Every structure is written in structure tokens, then in C-alpha cells.
Amino acid sequence: MLLFESAFVTVHRSPAVLPLDALPPPPSAPPIALLSGIRVVDLTTSIAGPYAAMLLADMGADVVKIERPGAGDDSRAWGPPFLDGESLWFLSVNRNKRSVALDYTGEAGRRVLHDLVRTADVVIVNLVERVQKKLGVDYASLAAIKADVVFVSLTGFGLAGARKDFPCYDLIAEGYSGVMDLTGEAESPPQKVGTPAADLIAGMDAAYAALAALFDRGRSGRGHKIDIAMVDSMTRFMAPRILPYLGSGEVPQRSGARDSVIAVYQTFDTKDDPLTLGLGNDAIWKRFWQAVGRPEVGQDARYASNKDRRAGRAEVVAEIQKVLTARPRDEWLKIFVEAKVPAGPVNRVDQVSSDPELVARGLFYTDSAGGRRVPQVGLGIGVDGTTSSYRLPPPRLGEHTGDVLKDVLGYDEAKVAQLRADKAI
Numbered sequence: 001m002l003l004f005e006s007a008f009v010t011v012h013r014s015p016a017v018l019p020l021d022a023l024p025p026p027p028s029a030p031p032i033a034l035l036s037g038i039r040v041v042d043l044t045t046s047i048a049g050p051y052a053a054m055l056l057a058d059m060g061a062d063v064v065k066i067e068r069p070g071a072g073d074d075s076r077a078w079g080p081p082f083l084d085g086e087s088l089w090f091l092s093v094n095r096n097k098r099s100v101a102l103d104y105t106g107e108a109g110r111r112v113l114h115d116l117v118r119t120a121d122v123v124i125v126n127l128v129e130r131v132q133k134k135l136g137v138d139y140a141s142l143a144a145i146k147a148d149v150v151f152v153s154l155t156g157f158g159l160a161g162a163r164k165d166f167p168c169y170d171l172i173a174e175g176y177s178g179v180m181d182l183t184g185e186a187e188s189p190p191q192k193v194g195t196p197a198a199d200l201i202a203g204m205d206a207a208y209a210a211l212a213a214l215f216d217r218g219r220s221g222r223g224h225k226i227d228i229a230m231v232d233s234m235t236r237f238m239a240p241r242i243l244p245y246l247g248s249g250e251v252p253q254r255s256g257a258r259d260s261v262i263a264v265y266q267t268f269d270t271k272d273d274p275l276t277l278g279l280g281n282d283a284i285w286k287r288f289w290q291a292v293g294r295p296e297v298g299q300d301a302r303y304a305s306n307k308d309r310r311a312g313r314a315e316v317v318a319e320i321q322k323v324l325t326a327r328p329r330d331e332w333l334k335i336f337v338e339a340k341v342p343a344g345p346v347n348r349v350d351q352v353s354s355d356p357e358l359v360a361r362g363l364f365y366t367d368s369a370g371g372r373r374v375p376q377v378g379l380g381i382g383v384d385g386t387t388s389s390y391r392l393p394p395p396r397l398g399e400h401t402g403d404v405l406k407d408v409l410g411y412d413e414a415k416v417a418q419l420r421a422d423k424a425i
Contacts, residue, residue: 018083019353020375023366027378027388034383035061038214041113041120042066042097043137045073047170047196048230049126049154050093051203056122056210057096058379058389064116064404065094065395069101069425072397083373086394091374093203094394100405101398102425109424110136115409117145121217122210124152128167129159139225148223150213154206158229168230173198177234182241185256202233258317263309267346268321273329277320278342285309291339292323362387369393401425 038061042053050065050073057063067073078089104113117123125137132138132153139151153159156168174180174192184191206228213224235242241252244261252259258266264279279285282305289298297319303309309316324332329345336343347355353364367374372393379389405411405419419425 018373019350020083020366020373022354023359023364023375026365026367026376026390027362027386029386029388031060031388031391032058032379032381032383032386033060035059038062038121039064039119040122040124040210041116042124044124044126044154046075046126047089047093047199048203049124049206050075051200052152052154052206052210053097053124054093054095055204055207055379057391058381059383061122063097064120064400064408065097065099066102066104066113066116067099067397069103069398069423072099072101076397083375086396088375091394092377095374095376096389096391097395098392098400098404099395099398100401100425102401103423104137105135106422106424108419108422112405112409112419112424113137114145116404117142117149119408120146120149121214122150122152124154124206124210126154128155128165129153130165143223143225146223148217148221150210150217150224150226152206152210152213152226152228154202154228154230156230158232159227163231170196170199170230173202173230173234176231178238178241179234182238182252182254183257184254186254188254190254197237198230198234201237202228202230205233261306261310263306263313264316264320266317268324270324270329270332271327274346275324275329275332276344276346277324277336279309280342282306284341287339288336288341291335291341294323365390367393398425 035056038056040053040056040061040063042050042063042065044050044053045067053063053065065073071077073090073094075090075093076087079087081088083091100116102112103109123137123142125132127135127137129138133141139153142149142151155164156173157163157166171192174197175190177198179197180190180192183193206226209226209228213226217223245251256266260266262278262280264277264285267274267276277288279288285303286295286298289295297303303312303316333343333345345351352358358364361380363378363380365376365378367376367390374393376390379387381387381389402416405416405425406413411419416425
């Protein structure tokens with residue numbers, strides 16, 4: 001796969017000018033350092049686990065990413081598209097980390113891993129429990145090395161239950177959770193969410209749980225075993241759709257997101273481009289009709305409450321659609337902002353990434369240091385007036401192996417050379 005990737009990039013080089021070239025450099029403010037002094041050993045691959053580790057890194061943790069020599073994280077091979085030979089999927093979830101190429105399936109590499117675990121506060125693993133035990137990276141094995149370690153297992157189905165050894169990807173978790181069944185038009189097949197939602201939600205859960213465990217460790221001195229299941233995380237995400245079924249017996253159906261508990265909460269066509277509109281309470285309902293020049297509709301007793309509007313949803317939606325086709329989207333959006341009516345565009349990815357307000361808030365940037373172009377979507381979380389979190393570009397495979405072994409573990413040149421001779425690194 002890597003040979004193919006190399007050949008592909010040689011033949012099809014990236015265009016000289018790309019959307020990333022229009023973005024500003026990373027924020028110059030000092031990066032967030034709330035987790036300075038915390039070390040994370042990241043044994044994960046693909047998206048969910050690396051995303052969890054990146055969230056901790058963005059808050060200041062020192063993340064040491066352990067990768068297979070020669071191949072590395074699976075996502076390094078995910079493409080096209082590639083940027084200058086690098087997978088853009090990999091670049092999206094691996095900033096602020098140091099990469100150590102280490103084969104810990106053998107005794108020499110396992111000793112190095114154990115030395116790293118002794119320095120770690122958090123270890124994140126995304127192998128099923130059977131494989132964790134086989135490789136000696138399960139909780140019991142690592143807690144025997146570092147008693148107060150915060151161990152985070154992030155798998156498809158968790159560490160217990162009949163499915164614990166089932167393989168899983170984001171697609172599989174979305175299918176189990178019910179989100180695919182409710183995504184798409186009524187007459188269309190089930191659809192996956194347009195981003196790896198289960199991966200990202202489970203990754204956020206893993207980071208959140210790790211922080212809670214670190215907080216408790218600071219009080220109690222005890223380590224913790226965290227069990228994150230992608231299917232569980234994605235299913236919890238569906239709670240606002242599952243609970244209404246449990247309390248009513250009504251199974252929600254795919255509708256193109258036009259079946260919200262809020263009567264008017266969907267996309268509408270305008271004279272040119274579509275927009276979103278959410279009329280979430282009675283006051284907004286009245287302001288909307290005032291803004292479009294039809295105040296009498298807002299006062300109509302037949303639509304006085306959300307319950308009434310839901311009962312008459314078909315005619316309400318039809319009337320709104322008729323009104324909105326009279327003007328272009330941007331004219332309506334200006335009117336709705338002034339009237340304090342929640343509405344917005346339906347942006348494409350190219351429009352999102354060039355949104356001047358999001359760019360100004362530091363959400364998109366490109367690091368061009370050392371002649372290497374690395375686009376990023378920033379953390380987007382403000383801490384003490386800054387959202388700056390960028391310290392290191394996503395690492396090249398094994399880029400920091402020597403530095404980590406020498407600086408963190410205190411290995412001398414001879415020991416590092418022997419590990420290379422043993423093919424452990």
C-alpha cells in the first residue's frame with residue numbers, strides 16, 4: 001500500500017495552489033497548557049483513538065504515539081487524496097504528538113513499551129480485549145507496571161458482553177446505533193452521517209473520561225480502567241430520538257430531518273440557495289411572520305402553540321416554502337438576523353473552510369514551516385481568551401523515536417543502536 005501510495009503521488013502531484021494556501025498560519029499565541037506535565041502513551045490507530053489523544057494533546061499533554069515500524073497508523077495509507085505523499089485523514093487527527101516507531105510484539109520492544117508506560121499518566125488502546133491480553137497491553141498488565149495509570153480502552157463494543165471481540169468501524173457503529181436508519185429521505189436507503197460521527201463521539205468520550213479519571217487520581221492516588229465502546233457512545237448520541245420512542249411507542253421514521261419535535265425545524269428552498277430555519281418557540285414563530293411581512297399568520301389561533309403547529313405541519317411548511325421562494329437566500333438571512341430568527345445557510349465544505357468568521361476565530365489554518373504544508377481544523381475551544389493549541393505538526397512515522405528514547409527514557413546511543421539492530425524500532 002505504501003509503495004502504491006508513493007507511486008501515486010509521484011504521478012499525480014498536488015496542485016501548486018490549493019484551498020489550504022489561502023488560510024492563515026497557526027495562531028501565534030502561546031498554546032493551551034492545562035495538561036502540561038501529563039504524558040499520554042497512544043497505542044491507537046485509525047480515527048477514534050488518535051482523535052481522543054489529539055484532544056488531550058491540544059490541551060497541553062505530551063502525547064507519545066506508538067506506531068508499527070514500516071507501516072504506522074492504518075490511516076497513513078487512507079487516500080487519495082494525499083498531500084505531498086501524506087494522508088489528509090491522518091493529518092486531521094494527529095497534531096501535537098511525537099511518533100515512536102516500535103514493534104512491541106517482541107521482547108526487546110515490549111521492554112521499551114513498559115519503560116514508556118512507567119512514565120505515563122494515560123495509556124489509550126483500541127484493540128479488543130483478547131488482543132490486548134495477547135500483546136500485554138490490557139489493564140491488568142499495564143497496572144502491574146504503573147499502578148496509578150489511567151487506562152482507556154476504546155473499542156467497538158466494549159470489554160464485556162457477547163460482542164466484545166467483534167471488529168468494528170465507524171460505519172458499523174452508526175448502523176447499530178439507529179442513526180443511519182433516521183438519516184436520509186423517506187424513500188431513500190439508510191445513510192451514513194457525512195463525517196465519522198461514531199469515531200469522533202467515542203474519541204470525545206475517551207478524552208472526557210480520561211480527564212475525569214485524572215482529576216480523581218489527583219484526589220485519591222488511584223488509577224482507573226476506562227471502557228469506551230463506539231456503539232455505546234453513538235447510541236447515547238441518539239437519546240433524544242430513543243427516549244420519545246420509549247415513552248410513546250412511536251418508532252421514528254426517516255424523513256430527511258423533517259420530523260423534529262419542533263414543528264418548523266428544517267431546510268427550505270429560496271429563490272436560489274437553500275437555508276435552514278428553526279422556529280423553536282412561540283415568540284420566534286411570531287417574529288418570523290412579522291419579518292416576512294405576514295404578521296397575521298403569527299397571530300392565527302390555529303397555530304398558537306408548537307403542538308398546534310405540529311398538527312398542521314404540512315400546511316405550515318407549505319406556506320413558509322411559498323413565502324421563501326420569493327427572495328434569494330442571503331436577503332432572507334439578513335432579514336432573519338435582524339429579526340432574531342434562527343436561520344442559516346446550507347454550506348458546502350469549501351464554503352465552511354473559507355467562512356471569514358470561522359477563519360478569524362482560528363478554526364482553520366495551515367502550517368508551512370519547513371516547507372511542509374499541513375492544513376488543520378483547530379480545537380475551537382476557548383481557554384482564558386485563547387483557542388491556540390498548535391504545538392507540533394502531525395508527525396512523520398517514527399520521527400521522534402530517537403528523541404523520546406533518549407530524552408524521556410534516558411537510553412544512550414548504544415542502547416538505541418541495539419534496538420535498531422533488533423528491529424524493535
